Amino acid sequence: MLETFPTSSIIAAVVVVLSLSILGYFAWKTLITSDLFQKGINLSQAKDYQGAEAAFRKVISLNSTNDVVRLFLGDVLNQQGQIEEATELFREVIRRSPKNPDAYLRLANILIQQEQEEEAKINLRQAKDLLQKQRQPEKAKKITELLDKMSDQSSKSIS
Template identity: 45%
Template sequence: MTKTPQLTVFAITVVGIGLTILIFFIREGVITSSIYKQGVKLYQDKNYKEAEAAFYQVIARHPSNDLARLLLGDTLLQQDRVEDAIATWQELTIRAPKNVDAHLRLGMALLKHNQLESAIASLETAKNLFQAQRNPQKAETVAQLLQEISQQQSLSSPTLNHD
């Protein structure tokens, strides 16, 4: 009978620790969600510098938040920080290789930055991911864009005519 109170105290301690950990994670989730929503609102209000800071906070608290990284890239691009946006999306495509939005945004940014080969590779990946996701409309849109890029490349590159 002397072991029963010890077991009860042990069980209460284990449950108490478990509840404390659960409350901590719930609280962190709520805080992170709040900061994320604030970042989205700041972005929508075109307050890109503050939105950037909010998205960095979300990523610091929740490093696997790919949506925050995606929006961070958008925010950087809106501030004409194309290279930083490209780096953010490149990192995201490495972390989440099936994130079609990251590949698409990366391809478009690389295109604006005149890195055609890399842009085409990212856009091809996006097209293939859209096809794999059974989204033929978006896959076709990207395919048309790739065709336009190809046509522009062939028009702008000089052809050598050897007789």
Template identity: 55%
Template sequence: MELFQTTNFIAVLIVLVSLSTLIYLAIRTIITDKHFQTGITLYQQKDFPGAEAAFRQVIAINSTNDVVHLLLGDALMQQGKIEAAITEFQDVIERAPKKVDAYLRLAQALMQQQKPQQAVTVLQQAEALFQKQRQVDKAEKIQQLLQKISSAENNA
């Protein structure tokens, strides 16, 4: 009888721990989603400092969300905080080297900093990724952009 009660106690304990974990994760997800939606809304309203704050709150809860890092970088770019945006884009590239959006945003930031050679290198990496992903049309657009940059540099 004592073994049966111990087994029941352990089973109940496991169920309670599991439920507690699920509740915690659900609440965390709801809070994260609320901050994310707030960030998106503020960004669309062109309240970039507010969007930055909301995206930073999401990152504080879940630092591995690459989309939020990209959006934070965009909000930083809109505020002229190019170095901080570059850091966000580079962090995404480090964590997810196949995420082409990070390369494209990084190249844009580098062009704003008047660093066309570095931007070209990043765009070439993006083009190679598009080729590997069999997104030939996007790779061609990058190639056209690279040609325009090269022409502009030659004419300068």
């Protein structure tokens, strides 16, 4: 019985050390990712879109599941005139996270810039529906107002 006690203590110690090491790794990775994300936001606000793009791409390389970073990267690409890549990023976020109204709004913005009004309206309606379901009535109301303006402009241009 005395022999099993030291073995079980060693196993327990190894498990604890291994668990702490894994926890430390993830804490370090989160800190690095958070710092890079903030750097990307700061560079974007300073209109250093290339620097922001590099920071956001690095965050995605460290954490490939972060859709918020993809949205910001899409915004930065749009600012640089890389419309096709930004559009694809927004579509990718919609595929990965179909209940994310921000992705629909950003895609609609690009579609409006490209004068693809009907597809933009579809995305705006989807965003509005999601915002209503997520109990964000003020944002949904703003989208409704935008859709109404777009409809008014369309009917005036037809007349």
